[in-house]
Amino acid sequence: MRKLTNFMKQQSKQFASVVKHPYFGFILFGLILLFTLYLRGMGLVTISIINAIVMTMIYSIIALGFSLLLGYGGLASLGTAGFVGLGSFIMGYFSGVLDYPLIYTLGISFVAAIVVGLVVGFISLRIEGMYLAIITLGLGEILRAFFISYDKFTGGYSGRQFRDFTLFGNAVSTEAVYIIITVLFVLAMIATLNIIKSPTGRALLAMKNSDSAAQSMGISLLKYRLLAFVISTVFAILAGMLYIMYIKFSYAPDWNLSFSLNILAAVIVGGAQSIAGIILGVFTIFGLNLAVLNYIPFFQNNSALMVIFNGVLIIVVVMFYPGGLIRLLQTLKYKIIFAFRKLKMKWKVYKYGKDD
Amino acid sequence: MAKMIDRLVLKYRILRIEKLQAKQEFLGNYRDIQVSRQNNKLLLANSRIEEAHQEKLRDFALRAGIMTKYIEQEINTLILKAETKYYWKKRALNQIMIRKAKTNKLDESQLEIIRNKKQIFLDDMLALQKQKITASFKEKAKDPEQPVALYENNSLLLDTFYEKKTQLVKDKYATKISKIETTKNHQLERIAKNIKTHKDLIAKLTKDMPKSDNGLPEDVILRLDKLTMRFGGLVAVDNLTFDVKKGEIFGLIGPNGAGKTTVFNCITKFYNPPSGCMYFRKNPVEVILLNEYPVHTIVKQGIVRTFQNVELIWELSVMDNLLVAAHSLFQTGFFGQLIHSRKLRQEEAVLRTKATGILAMLGLLPYQFGIPFGLPYGILKKIELARTLMVNPKMIILDEPAAGLNESETVELAKIIRKIRKEYNTTIFLVEHDMGLVMDVCDTICAISFGKQIAIGSPKEIQNNKIVRDAYLGEE
Numbered sequence: 109m110r111k112l113t114n115f116m117k118q119q120s121k122q123f124a125s126v127v128k129h130p131y132f133g134f135i136l137f138g139l140i141l142l143f144t145l146y147l148r149g150m151g152l153v154t155i156s157i158i159n160a161i162v163m164t165m166i167y168s169i170i171a172l173g174f175s176l177l178l179g180y181g182g183l184a185s186l187g188t189a190g191f192v193g194l195g196s197f198i199m200g201y202f203s204g205v206l207d208y209p210l211i212y213t214l215g216i217s218f219v220a221a222i223v224v225g226l227v228v229g230f231i232s233l234r235i236e237g238m239y240l241a242i243i244t245l246g247l248g249e250i251l252r253a254f255f256i257s258y259d260k261f262t263g264g265y266s267g268r269q270f271r272d273f274t275l276f277g278n279a280v281s282t283e284a285v286y287i288i289i290t291v292l293f294v295l296a297m298i299a300t301l302n303i304i305k306s307p308t309g310r311a312l313l314a315m316k317n318s319d320s321a322a323q324s325m326g327i328s329l330l331k332y333r334l335l336a337f338v339i340s341t342v343f344a345i346l347a348g349m350l351y352i353m354y355i356k357f358s359y360a361p362d363w364n365l366s367f368s369l370n371i372l373a374a375v376i377v378g379g380a381q382s383i384a385g386i387i388l389g390v391f392t393i394f395g396l397n398l399a400v401l402n403y404i405p406f407f408q409n410n411s412a413l414m415v416i417f418n419g420v421l422i423i424v425v426v427m428f429y430p431g432g433l434i435r436l437l438q439t440l441k442y443k444i445i446f447a448f449r450k451l452k453m454k455w456k457v458y459k460y461g462k463d464d
Numbered sequence: 465m466a467k468m469i470d471r472l473v474l475k476y477r478i479l480r481i482e483k484l485q486a487k488q489e490f491l492g493n494y495r496d497i498q499v500s501r502q503n504n505k506l507l508l509a510n511s512r513i514e515e516a517h518q519e520k521l522r523d524f525a526l527r528a529g530i531m532t533k534y535i536e537q538e539i540n541t542l543i544l545k546a547e548t549k550y551y552w553k554k555r556a557l558n559q560i561m562i563r564k565a566k567t568n569k570l571d572e573s574q575l576e577i578i579r580n581k582k583q584i585f586l587d588d589m590l591a592l593q594k595q596k597i598t599a600s601f602k603e604k605a606k607d608p609e610q611p612v613a614l615y616e617n618n619s620l621l622l623d624t625f626y627e628k629k630t631q632l633v634k635d636k637y638a639t640k641i642s643k644i645e646t647t648k649n650h651q652l653e654r655i656a657k658n659i660k661t662h663k664d665l666i667a668k669l670t671k672d673m674p675k676s677d678n679g680l681p682e683d684v685i686l687r688l689d690k691l692t693m694r695f696g697g698l699v700a701v702d703n704l705t706f707d708v709k710k711g712e713i714f715g716l717i718g719p720n721g722a723g724k725t726t727v728f729n730c731i732t733k734f735y736n737p738p739s740g741c742m743y744f745r746k747n748p749v750e751v752i753l754l755n756e757y758p759v760h761t762i763v764k765q766g767i768v769r770t771f772q773n774v775e776l777i778w779e780l781s782v783m784d785n786l787l788v789a790a791h792s793l794f795q796t797g798f799f800g801q802l803i804h805s806r807k808l809r810q811e812e813a814v815l816r817t818k819a820t821g822i823l824a825m826l827g828l829l830p831y832q833f834g835i836p837f838g839l840p841y842g843i844l845k846k847i848e849l850a851r852t853l854m855v856n857p858k859m860i861i862l863d864e865p866a867a868g869l870n871e872s873e874t875v876e877l878a879k880i881i882r883k884i885r886k887e888y889n890t891t892i893f894l895v896e897h898d899m900g901l902v903m904d905v906c907d908t909i910c911a912i913s914f915g916k917q918i919a920i921g922s923p924k925e926i927q928n929n930k931i932v933r934d935a936y937l938g939e940e
Contacts, residue, residue, distance in 0.1 A: 303801065306796075306801035307791055310784060314777050314788045317775075317777045318775040321776070323734070323760050324734075324763065324768065324769050325763060325788060326760050326791050327760060335798070459559060461555055461562075
């Protein structure tokens with residue numbers, strides 16, 4: 109018996125070390141998402157829930173990159189929509205129209221991401237805060253105008269249709285695209301976590317808190333601002349490519365300011381510094397009406413109220429929980445734990461009487 | 465042309481030496497960490513073996529019907545458990561009686577009867593349990609014939625087995641440690657050899673070149689030469705010239721607005737002085753002109769500073785703050801960080817142990833995992849000091865270290881400054897308003913007023929200087 113308990117202890121230690129590994133939660137989450145696809149195959153989950161999950165995943169990738177900028181670097185950017193659109197059109201044109209192999213398209217998109225990121229990064233060296241947001245907003249609008257007018261590349265007002273995504277000459281089914289998106293989503297979360305926990309993440313936070321302290325400790329503002337913008341642009345362009353792979357259509361006027369603002373709202377509503385919070389925020393902004401509100405009869409009858417509900421939610425969260433939804437959940441958790449403890453104490457006093 | 469190439473080669477070799485030295489330090493520290501890890505593992509394994517040994521001994525003793533100390537202890541703990549249970553039951557009984565008295569309104573005599581009944585029942589239970597516990601240990605003795613001889617025989621066998629096993633584990637870890645040490649020492653030797661060859665080549669190259677120490681004497685670490693800084697029409701620093709000697713504590717004093725902090729900002733390149741030179745002795749052979757370096761590379765030359773109003777990173781823990789300070793020591797590239805490569809983890813382990821050492825020295829260990837937000841001002845100042853120590857500085861610049869501290873904290877600060885000078889072998893250059901601290905701690909003091917130097921000398925000379933008094937107190 110003793111031996112058995114010892115053995116159990118050791119096993120539980122090993123199990124705990126696996127569970128406590130920082131990647132475990134992400135991989136488990138990815139597996140759950142893949143399992144929902146399996147459920148869809150069995151007919152237990154409707155297509156709108158799958159769509160909501162995919163949208164949440166794609167927009168989460170954008171928001172993860174954006175949180176590195178806003179939550180860690182303290183740099184506000186409103187050009188996100190332009191970058192996502194650029195990614196979708198690069199994929200749609202080079203892979204869809206010109207039939208380039210995937211490697212070439214990836215190479216082109218990465219070069220584009222780095223170039224755009226560097227441009228915005230250089231701008232950000234001179235300007236900060238609100239003015240940076242305005243400048244990046246202008247950049248995003250320029251990109252949108254470019255998409256609309258340069259219709260050979262984007263399809264202009266008729267939009268860019270995308271045929272089935274091909275990998276090594278074979279057309280890939282929607283289910284496979286779902287799997288690809290899930291894998292990339294998990295990888296993006298892991299990469300973000302690694303960046304946050306590495307010297308780069310700490311340098312970004314140092315920059316946000318105090319420029320002069322960061323410089324005196326050997327952190328080059330130029331290098332890390334550029335790096336933050338390049339990472340966020342790479343994430344955005346990657347998400348754009350995934351978007352056109354799944355939706356199979358990209359419409360130039362869609363990539364406007366309201367999309368950028370939605371991403372900003374998602375990051376702030378969820379909690380700008382927590383990965384789980386960001387995903388939660390993206391789900392509340394983009395996935396909630398697809399996955400939840402569609403099934404509530406009240407909202408089915410008055411579909412305009414869905415948008416209002418979202419807006420009210422944003423206002424309430426920003427007003428009362430500046431740390432985001434994730435902070436709300438955390439406080440709720442602690443409150444429940446405290447309530448349990450109090451209940452336990454009360455029961456103890458009832459049963460055994462007060463301590464002498 | 466040839467000279468140009470020679471210079472470039474020289475620069476490359478110096479850079480190479482710096483990298484190799486950093487690697488040397490890292491490898492040495494990491495070797496120590498690995499050895500300590502193995503030692504910890506050895507201790508753990510030993511304790512496990514010991515436990516198993518005691519367990520087996522206990523089993524044999526039980527079978528032989530002998531009460532060893534170990535078994536007695538076990539019985540005692542079990543009895544204690546039963547007694548605590550009894551205690552709680554008694555308390556619960558009391559409560560039940562109180563409640564019954566309230567609700568049923570029974571007589572006291574009736575209550576007493578019920579209470580006595582239950583009390584007796586509980587007492588009986590306890591006695592029974594105690595009996596059971598002792599009996600169960602005796603029952604387990606299965607071999608009543610020749611029990612003692614058997615036990616002795618077995619325990620002897622077990623002892624030899626135990627010794628053998630401990631020896632085996634010891635040998636195993638000793639070989640592991642020696643393996644680590646040999647490989648790491650081999651690498652260190654190779655690096656040392658490399659450094660030596662580079663140094664020889666540098667010596668060869670610099671033989672024909674003119675000496676590049678800009679006329680700086682051997683014992684001077686920093687020289688300001690006619691430093692001037694202007695903001696528009698205002699001349700904040702005016703033709704300031706002085707030397708800071710190696711290993712001394714140098715104080716810069718002056719009334720408010722004299723330009724002390726501006727001098728610091730010039731040295732650390734937050735401002736670019738329009739004229740004047742600043743020479744810094746980076747190592748015994750090399751003297752650099754600080755004017756040529758941008759802000760974020762100053763820390764790599766060996767100069768770190770603190771700030772007048774504490775500038776910590778409030779969203780990171782104290783430990784992470786120190787790791788940010790060691791930013792220039794990380795050598796892993798971005799892609800290594802993206803996948804959290806092994807090298808990054810090793811580097812982080814090395815720097816974390818270093819940071820714990822520094823925190824322990826300054827008495828900050830209790831705060832290491834919390835964020836600095838809300839800590840007392842004296843502690844924050846100490847954290848800033850700890851931050852400067854992370855990068856093995858050659859010169860520490862302290863901007864008003866005693867501002868906002870009370871008297872006892874200031875006295876402690878003086879002690880810490882001396883300790884740092886002694887243990888880290890650095891030069892300390894400070895600006896301070898607290899005359900007590902300055903006079904107590906400094907070896908040399910320079911007094912400035914309106915950007916101009918008015919006096920320089922030992923604390924006593926400055927105290928007796930009439931011009932300094934006039935500058936502070938106003939002319940009579």
